[in-house]
C-alpha cells in the first residue's frame with residue numbers, strides 16, 4: 001500500500017495516549033497505593049484547576065456531560081411545566097437533558113454562518129412558561145453570549161451553557177462556561193479536553209448551585225448516609241481526573257494545533273464551493289470539529305470515502321424532527337436554517353498535529369469531488 005492510499009485518520013487519540021501513557025500510569029499507581037478511586041484528591045485538584053481556567057468560583061466534577069446538563073437544570077429548579085429554549089442543531093443530549101428533568105424543550109432556529117442559536121429567534125420563542133435558555137457552543141464556536149445574556153437578564157431567565165464541544169472557546173471576551181448561571185462540559189474522549197472514559201464538569205459562580213449539585217451527584221446526600229432529596233450517582237473517578245489534569249496542562253497547545261489545522265484547511269479551500277467555518281476573532285473557535293458546508297453533500301461524502309477519507313455528519317437531522325419529539329408539533333420547514341444545514345454539513349478530519357499532507361489530501365479530494 002502506498003502512502004497515497006492509506007486512510008486519513010479522522011482523529012488520532014492513540015498518538016496522544018502514547019505521549020501521556022507513562023505519566024498517567026504513574027498517577028494510577030499513586031491512586032492505587034492510596035486506595036482512593038472516586039472523588040479523591042485528584043478530582044478535587046482538577047476541580048480547582050478547571051475552575052481557575054474557566055474563571056469561575058466553583059467546578060463540580062460529574063460522570064458525563066449529559067449528567068452535567070441534567071444536574072445544572074435541576075440545581076436551577078427547572079422541572080415539569082417549565083420551558084427551556086434551545087437549539088435544534090446539537091447532539092441529542094442537549095434537549096434530552098431538558099426532557100429528563102420534565103421540562104419542555106422549545107427549539108429556536110440557528111444562524112447559518114456559525115451553526116449557533118440565533119438570539120432574535122430565541123427572543124421570539126419566550127412565553128410566560130420560559131424559565132431558561134440552553135445555548136450550545138457547537139463544534140468549538142461560542143454562541144453570541146452578550147445578546148443571549150441581555151435577553152436572559154431582561155426576561156429573568158436562567159442560562160445553562162452547553163460547552164461540551166467548546167472547551168476554551170470565548171464569547172464577549174470570556175471563556176465559555178463563565179457566561180451563564182451554569183456551564184456544562186463533557187470529557188468524552190473526542191472532546192478538546194477529553195478523558196479515557198466518561199466524565200463531565202459543571203461550572204458556576206453560585207454558592208447555592210455548587211452545594212446543591214454536590215449533593216445531587218451523590219444521591220442527594222450532604223452528610224454520609226443522610227439523604228435530603230433524590231439525587232443520582234454521578235461522580236468522576238481518580239483515574240479520569242488524573243488524565244484530565246495532565247491534558248489540561250497541554251490543552252492550550254492542543255487548541256493551537258487545532259487552529260493551525262483549521263487555518264490550513266481555510267487557506268486551501270478559499271475560493272472553492274466549500275463554505276468553511278467562520279472564524280471571528282471574538283469567538284476564538286477551538287475546532288472540536290471542522291464542519292464545512294458543501295453542495296451535493298452525500299455525493300461529496302462518498303467521493304471522500306472512496307479516497308479513504310472518513311467524514312462525519314454532525315448532524316443528519318434537527319432535534320425538532322427527531323421521532324421522540326413528534327408530539328412537540330414541529331414539522332419539516334419549522335426550522336429552515338437548521339434543516340438547510342443538516343443537508344449541507346460535512347465534518348472533516350481534524351486533531352492537534354494533523355499532518356499537512358493529510359489536510360492537502362482532504363482538500364484535493366474535495367476540489368475533485370466538486371469539479
Ligand SMILES: Cc1ncc(COP(=O)(O)O)c(C=O)c1O
Pocket residue numbers: 064065066067090091093094136162164165185186187188198199200
Ligand atoms: C453538545 C453536547 N452536549 C452534551 C453532550 C453529552 O456529553 P456526554 O457524552 O459526556 O454525556 C455531548 C456529547 O457528545 C455534546 O456534544
